[in-house]
Amino acid sequence: MTEDKRTELKMGRDRSKPLLQVENLVKYFPVRAGVFRRVVDYVKAVDDVSFEIYPRETLGLVGESGCGKTTVGMTLLRLHETTSGRIIIEGKDTTYYFMPFFRARKYLKETYVNRFNDLKEKAGSVNSAIESLENEFDKKIARQYFEKHNGSSSDFMKEMMSKREEKRKAFRREAQIIFQDPYSSLNPRMRVKNIIAEGAIIHKLATRKEALKKAADLLKTVGLSSEHMSRFPHEFSGGQRQRIGIARALVLNPDIIVADEAVSALDVSIQAQVLNILNDLQERFGLTFLFIAHDLAVIRHVSDRIAVMYLGKIVELASKDDIFAKPLHPYTVSLMSAIPIPDPEKKSKRIVLKGDVPSPINPPSGCRFHTRCPIAKEICSKEEPPLVEMEDGHKVACHFAGEMKR
Amino acid sequence: MNNNNNNKKPLLSVKELRTYFHTEDGIVKAVDGVSFEVYPGETLGIVGESGCGKSVTALSIMRLLDEKGEIAGGEIEFDDMDVLATPENKMRTLRGNEMAMIFQEPMTALNPVYTVGDQIMEAILLHQDVNEKKARELATDMLRKVGIPEPEKRIDEYPHELSGGMRQRAMIAMSLSCNPKLLFADEPTTALDVTIQAQILELMKELQDEYGMSIIMITHDLGVIAEVTDRVVVMYAGKVVEYADVHTLFKEPRHPYSWGLMNAIPRLDEEKEKLYNIPGVVPDPLDFPEGCRFNTRCPFATDKCKTEEPPLEEVEEKHFAACWHIDKLLEEIKRIREGESA
Numbered sequence: 192m193t194e195d196k197r198t199e200l201k202m203g204r205d206r207s208k209p210l211l212q213v214e215n216l217v218k219y220f221p222v223r224a225g226v227f228r229r230v231v232d233y234v235k236a237v238d239d240v241s242f243e244i245y246p247r248e249t250l251g252l253v254g255e256s257g258c259g260k261t262t263v264g265m266t267l268l269r270l271h272e273t274t275s276g277r278i279i280i281e282g283k284d285t286t287y288y289f290m291p292f293f294r295a296r297k298y299l300k301e302t303y304v305n306r307f308n309d310l311k312e313k314a315g316s317v318n319s320a321i322e323s324l325e326n327e328f329d330k331k332i333a334r335q336y337f338e339k340h341n342g343s344s345s346d347f348m349k350e351m352m353s354k355r356e357e358k359r360k361a362f363r364r365e366a367q368i369i370f371q372d373p374y375s376s377l378n379p380r381m382r383v384k385n386i387i388a389e390g391a392i393i394h395k396l397a398t399r400k401e402a403l404k405k406a407a408d409l410l411k412t413v414g415l416s417s418e419h420m421s422r423f424p425h426e427f428s429g430g431q432r433q434r435i436g437i438a439r440a441l442v443l444n445p446d447i448i449v450a451d452e453a454v455s456a457l458d459v460s461i462q463a464q465v466l467n468i469l470n471d472l473q474e475r476f477g478l479t480f481l482f483i484a485h486d487l488a489v490i491r492h493v494s495d496r497i498a499v500m501y502l503g504k505i506v507e508l509a510s511k512d513d514i515f516a517k518p519l520h521p522y523t524v525s526l527m528s529a530i531p532i533p534d535p536e537k538k539s540k541r542i543v544l545k546g547d548v549p550s551p552i553n554p555p556s557g558c559r560f561h562t563r564c565p566i567a568k569e570i571c572s573k574e575e576p577p578l579v580e581m582e583d584g585h586k587v588a589c590h591f592a593g594e595m596k597r
Numbered sequence: 598m599n600n601n602n603n604n605k606k607p608l609l610s611v612k613e614l615r616t617y618f619h620t621e622d623g624i625v626k627a628v629d630g631v632s633f634e635v636y637p638g639e640t641l642g643i644v645g646e647s648g649c650g651k652s653v654t655a656l657s658i659m660r661l662l663d664e665k666g667e668i669a670g671g672e673i674e675f676d677d678m679d680v681l682a683t684p685e686n687k688m689r690t691l692r693g694n695e696m697a698m699i700f701q702e703p704m705t706a707l708n709p710v711y712t713v714g715d716q717i718m719e720a721i722l723l724h725q726d727v728n729e730k731k732a733r734e735l736a737t738d739m740l741r742k743v744g745i746p747e748p749e750k751r752i753d754e755y756p757h758e759l760s761g762g763m764r765q766r767a768m769i770a771m772s773l774s775c776n777p778k779l780l781f782a783d784e785p786t787t788a789l790d791v792t793i794q795a796q797i798l799e800l801m802k803e804l805q806d807e808y809g810m811s812i813i814m815i816t817h818d819l820g821v822i823a824e825v826t827d828r829v830v831v832m833y834a835g836k837v838v839e840y841a842d843v844h845t846l847f848k849e850p851r852h853p854y855s856w857g858l859m860n861a862i863p864r865l866d867e868e869k870e871k872l873y874n875i876p877g878v879v880p881d882p883l884d885f886p887e888g889c890r891f892n893t894r895c896p897f898a899t900d901k902c903k904t905e906e907p908p909l910e911e912v913e914e915k916h917f918a919a920c921w922h923i924d925k926l927l928e929e930i931k932r933i934r935e936g937e938s939a
Binding site: 255428459460463466467525528530531534538543547 | 646647760762763790791792793794795796798799817818819820821822823824825843844847848857858859861862863864865866868869871872873874875876878879894
C-alpha cells in the first residue's frame, strides 16, 4: 500500500469505533529467590486493566512511578508477553500472535472454542449462543467458528494459527514506540539515516534508495535537516535525538504509537518543541497515541482522554475536560493538587497524601488506595471498588466517588 | 515569607562570580559573572535549564569544585566572611555547620555502607561538642522532625532500606542537624513522584519557619519556583538574565528567555492551544555565542545583540534584566494580550 493511501485509510476511520481494545489485561512478573530460583511471589504490575483507544485520538496514561503505566505500554506492544487478558486491534485479536505455539493454541481454545461450545450447549442452538454474547467482537469470532468452520475446532484453530509470522510482522508495522531515554534508545554505531530507514527496509515497504529518501523527508518533518543524515547519534542533543526517535517510529506510517515518557528527559524549552511536533504529526498522519507520562500538565496538553493509574489499576478514566472539571477519584484529586502551579498568585490548597506508594508485590486489600486515601472508610479495606461508568464516558473505581472536593 | 529586605543586611552576597572548568576541549565558562544576594530567612530560587550553571553556582559558593574547576573571579561574602579567602580547614567547619546542601538523588548522596544514623551523627559529632549518646538523641529527634515514622528504629537502617521520599527526608535531617544559616537545595524533588514532592516541599517550608534558615532552591521546575521562593534568579548559559521577586517575575517578565520559558510549559490549570516554541537548543558551553548569549534563540535579536553583551540593569525597582530590547518584548506581550481580549 502506498504512503498516501495508508494515511488516507487512517484518516477515513470511523472515530466512534475503537481502534484498540484492551480487555482485563494482567501482567505479573515472577519474583525468584533461593538456590533453585523458585518463584516465590509475583509483582502485580498490571492487574486487570481495560480501556479503548479510538482512531486519531490520544489517550493519556498517567500515574506515579511503579503504578504499571509503562508495563501497560510494553505489554500492549508485546515487548512483554501478557499474563492474561485480550488485546484487540482493528477487529483482530492480536493477543496470541507472539505467544509460543502451544500456549497460543491453549489461549485460543480457552478463549473461544471451549467458551463457545459451552454456550451452545447451554443456549441450545448456535444462533442463540451467538446472540447471548455481549461483545461485538466475540460475536464476529463466534460466527466465524460456527458458520464458517461449522464448529470444527481443528479448522478454526488452523485458520487462526496460520500465517502467524506475517501477522506478527503486520502488527509490528502498525504499532510503534517512542522511548523515554533518547540516549539509550538509539544504536550508537548506526548512522541516523540507517536508524530511520531500517524499519522500512526490513518490512520491504521500499527499496533501500526509496527508504533513505523517505528518511530524509521524515527528518525534515521532525525539524532536522537532511544534512544530518550521515551523522551518528552522539552528535545530537537530547531533543534532537528524541526527534530522530520520532522519525524512526513514523517511517512505517503506523496506526498506533506508544509514547512512553517521550518528553520527560528533556528540558522545558525542548519539551515544548517536541510536544508541538507530536501534535502536528498526529493531524498530518492520522496517528493514534497512547501517551504515557507522569507529568499531569503534559498529559493535559496532549490528551483527548485520560486514564489515571494507581498500583496496577486504572482508578479513573474520562475525557480530558471531564476529568479536569470534575475529578471523581480521591487519588486524581490529590494528584492534581500536588502539582505546583507556575503562578505565585495561585497558591493552591494542597492535599498532601501521607506515606508512600505500597509495594505491588503485596498490594493492600480492597481498594489499593485506601492506605493513603484521605476519605477512606471501613468498606474500602475490604471490598475492591470496580471501575464503573458514573457519568457519560466518565469511569471511576471508588466507593465514595466524587466525595472528595478540591 | 519576607519581602521587606530594605534595611536588612544580606546573609550571602555573590558578586561577579566566574567559575571556569579546564577541560581537554577547552575552557568551559560554566558561571560567568553571576551576582545576587540572599537575605536571612528568605528563599531564593535559581531557575534554568540543564547546563545553565545553576548547580555550579552553588558548588562554587560552598567551594566544592573538583580539580578541573576554578573560581576565576568575583566575590562571595557569607555572614561577614570572605568565602574565597577562607582557608580550606576553616571551610570545613563552615560546611555542614553554617551552610548545608541537599542533592537531587538521595541514593547517590547517601553512603550505602553506613546507616542513616551514622551519617547524621557524623555531622553532629564533627560540628558540635557532644558525646555519641547525645548525638544519637539529636539525630533521632531530627529524624522525627522530618517526619520519618519510628525514628528509633529507622536510625539503624541503611539507605537502601528507605524509599526515595524517606531518603530525601533523611538527607534533609542530616543537612539541618547543625542548624545551618543557609541551605542549598539542588533539585531536591526532581527525582521524586509528585505526591512525595508535595510532602517534601511542605516539610521544607515548615522547617524554614521553625529554624529561620535561608534557602537557595535550585530547580528547572517553574512550578516549584512559584510555590516556594520569594525571589528568583533566572540563569541562561552561565549568566543571570533576570532577577526579581517571584510575583513580579511571573507577572511581568522582562527577559525574552524567562517569558519564553513560562509560555513553553504546559499548564495544569489552563488549556493552551499551542506551546510557545523557543527555537533551537542551548548553546555549547565551549562556544557560547558572542554578545547576548540568548541571541541565537531570541525572536527579538538584532545585530546589536550579536556583538554587544547586555548588562544586567535595574528595569524597575528591584527588578533586573539583561536585554537590549525590553521594549520589543513589552510590545509583543501587549499585542498578544490585545489579541486575546479581542
